[in-house]
Amino acid sequence: MKDIKFPVSDYMPDSCIPDGPIEQKWTKYKREAKLINPNNRRKYTVLIVGSGLAGGSAAATLAELGYNVKCFCYQDSPRRAHSIAAQGGINAAHNYQNDGDSVYRLFYDTVKGGDFRAREANVYRLAEVSCDIINQCVAQGVPFGREYGGLLDNRSFGGAQLKRTFYSRGQTGQQLLLGCYQAMEKEIGKGHIEMHPRTEMMDLVVVDGHAKGIVVRDLVTGEIKSYAGDTVLLATGGYGRVFFLSTNAMGCNVGAACACWKKGAYFANPCFTQIHPTCIPVKGDYQSKLTLMSESLRNDGRIWVPKSKETAEKIRKGEMKASDVPESERDYYLERKYPSFGNLAPRDISSRAAKEACDDGRGVATTGRGVFLDFKDSIARMGKEWIDGQYGNLFEMYEEITDVDPHKEPMMIYPASHYTMGGLWVDYNLMSSIPGLHVLGEANFSDHGANRLGASALMQGLSDGYFVISSTLPTYLTTQKPGSVTTAAPEFKEAEEAVKARIKKMMDVKGTKTPDEIHRELGKLIWEDVGMGRTKESLMDAIEKLPAIRDEFWNNVKIVGSTEGINMELEKAWRVAAFLDFAPLLCYDALAREESCGAHFRLEHQLADGEAKRDDEHFAYVACWEYKGTDQLPVLHKEPLTFDNVHLAIRSYK
């Protein structure tokens, strides 16, 4: 096996972290930040791509401030962005439970949860604004869970030893997104936001080195159009559907981020992909997505597999029911391995432990890829009614999908691709390496390091959108003359033509495979080789096989219909093409990172007890990849990570 030598560059853009003690950085930044006169703000046009928690909250906030906002989403309404599917909750350091929480502790837990691969200053800022987010959402009318006294309730979540998670039953993401959507609609109604639903970003337009516009496809008419602005905010979520089967929505894709990468934005830490431990196991080849069961279930559910392979075999064949397995025959492996965190061990650890149990032949579900999540004890202790009050909708959802009542038989779960910590590189201002291109939410890399803790994604999306970007955007905008670039600039025409040519090229292939078939093939390869446990061999295997799948697409894809009007096959094909361009990068990054940390687990790098072996000496950096061409290796830039406020330790949840 030949080694790949990645070109490394010494150049690294400034991450613009304010100096001073960590707890004063954000305050200091805001104190010294540039401001734009309210009357001048409307002269600036802000293009926002994506209307989830990050994009939607940014759109609403910037419109309230007076900027001229244009927002784009591929769904038929901004209310449908996939943030809506987040179930469990949102973290904040309010310490309403009086259990010792503080901004520092939330910061610490997040950095530690991310296995020390996140940028300290960003995470601290995130923890700092967390309380403002809750205040903001409550004021918007988000119906958080409350106690009988009328005050807000909290629950605990993976990776934390206290209760800091605010929730709205099992639909927290939905309620937060509706809050933010309503704020957006308020501004749409007032004419401050121009909303473009059913519109997909196809390319970024860079004029004189600055991001000044986007090319979009109107998904209803099929028309390719351009929009110019003074800055572009990308909030297009993650790339979890590179695995084909994931908990993401069917439309989630890397297209916009990949287009920006190709235009010069660095892609950071793409190998940090989170595999969520509690999803409903795969049933068959026809399956289109995997359904997440909220991590909050682990508060009251106990995870186990049979102690013996024989029992597991019987369960798989349907000869034995899970509820008939005696206590002595059950292996509550998370409680056994991690006594202090137990079933609430962080996601990466829980996922890997499930995989190990199944690799050991003790998995359940017909495929052998499943473990039990059992509520028997909690129902006995707290009563069915209480459990239903906490998780009613999740239980119903599970029963709808599997036809099994989790009150009677334990749920079956298995890890699935869920969230991507990696994303476009941004500085403290959330600006990428292309001036003027800001990246928010899951689409950027900054806050979760190598692993995201539960209930932190909602926090980050809203933090970026409500509180961070409104303060950092003027830093860039004040350097720009408003409205200086229009779609008349030749770059727009060029980008439009390139998009049209690419569409024509794929339409003209007229092969035999549907975009979904190729996507499934790609997903299978990535899941096998770059999934929960990675090795140099598996990564090299993927790197060798990927070009063939890519060639298959460009030589054998079959897209029926025309480029005009609604064509869902063309939409799928466009997105698959982007995944195919992006997938090698995921493998390169995983290969280059010769250590195990967080969600990135290299089997070669583990401690004697099977835990991740981090290599802080060589890999305490953000890997930023610069695009150099489809057939060229990307160039690696390194942003060193320094930890002045937390002690670099082996992450232990024992």
Added chain:
Amino acid sequence: MATLNLTLKVWRQENAQAQGRIETYQAKNIPDEASFLEMLDIVNEELVHEGKEPIHFDHDCREGICGMCSLTINGVPHGGKKVTTCQLHMRQFKDGDTIWIEPFRAKAFPLLRDLIVDRSALDKIIAAGGFVDIRTGAAPNANNMPVRKKTADAAFDAAACIGCGACVASCKNSSAMLFTSAKAAHLNLLPQGYPEKNKRVLAMVRQMDALGFGNCTNQYECEAACPKGVSVDNIAKLNRDYMIACASEAVGVFS
């Protein structure tokens, strides 16, 4: 795992202007564990292989929360099993069944293609008043205002609406009262939304009327078709709130 063979009667229409028609398709060997949309995926994959245009439908999250999937199945939006179409599973059907699949129908939901309709009218109702008019950053501490748990729960029940439009599509009058009333109730119930209650109710109802939805005749078909179990109690509340708001606007009582 059992498999099903089904006859599908599907509404096909190339675009808004084209003449629509029902076409018949055979869905063969459909696993009963598959969801309804996965069944359509399988049928579409075959159509594409035959070089035909697939059946276009809206869908996204496929876990019953985004509200993007629609489809009227055998005359009932989402099939009437109290779940969204994406969460409807084929085990609900029998081998040999004939299934009628049509778009969500209402004048206020113009058809775009096949089973895809434009539901942006619902967004316009929200834009008229379905919000709390505060600006980011001005919020007081979240625990400054206690909310009775019962009130919070009722607000949540109303807020569970996913905006799919099944209420409109199921209504014999294409009324959007359940959707409008759910959002109005959610915000009117909470102390945070109370200050704008009258203004909100008037604005939302007037917008709803202007968009060409029908009038509610209290048949409760909407409640039965709602995949999230949103109650028609909200409609009664909106009627009540509307009277109060009109009284307030006209003569200044209850203001």
Added chain:
Amino acid sequence: MNDIITTACKFVTSSIGRKILVALTGACLLLFLVGHLAGNMTIYGGCAECGGKSWIDYYAMGLHSMPAWLLWAIRLGLAAVFVIHVLLALVLKYENYNARTHYQKEGTLKATLSSRTMVITGVMILAFLLLHLWQLTLNGDPANCYEHVVRGFQNPVCSAAYIIAICCLFMHVRHGVQSVMQTLGLGTRKVRPLYNIVAVLFALVVCAGFISIPVAVLTGLLH
């Protein structure tokens, strides 16, 4: 004053406002039904063939001996209520029809037959009412009301038409009662089943009362 007029105009052109008016006028008509039934029941009182008059004759004469202004006030009031109820309901129906596009395969989960046929039953009732007024109010003689009624119902066609009309009334009222409560904002999950029971009982009692008269005539109980 301007505010009042503006709001009133908006109220009577809004969907909820017009529904409230239909509900309120419907409620008035329900009360009228109760009164009318009570009056009709007097047919069972007194003894026509033993030389004396039936109570219904006294009742009819009593109505006619009211001061003209009062009689006409009641008549016009009722007519106004009726016209508002019918007109607004028809306008709403017209809008509802226009708001809808139709399914090739219709399905229904919960909407009752009576709720779906409100306009049909309503129009039937309207047609009947005009006939009823023509037969009894315009061409009747209050002094010989009993005789007039009995003679009328001895015609089986007339009785059948009456019974069909009252069946329509049953359907109309059965949905109408609970619909009034919901539209006036008094519906909740807890009381709605109760309204349904009340609606059915009310419709049953009222319609049974009305239908009893032709039945009694046809069976010879009244002659």
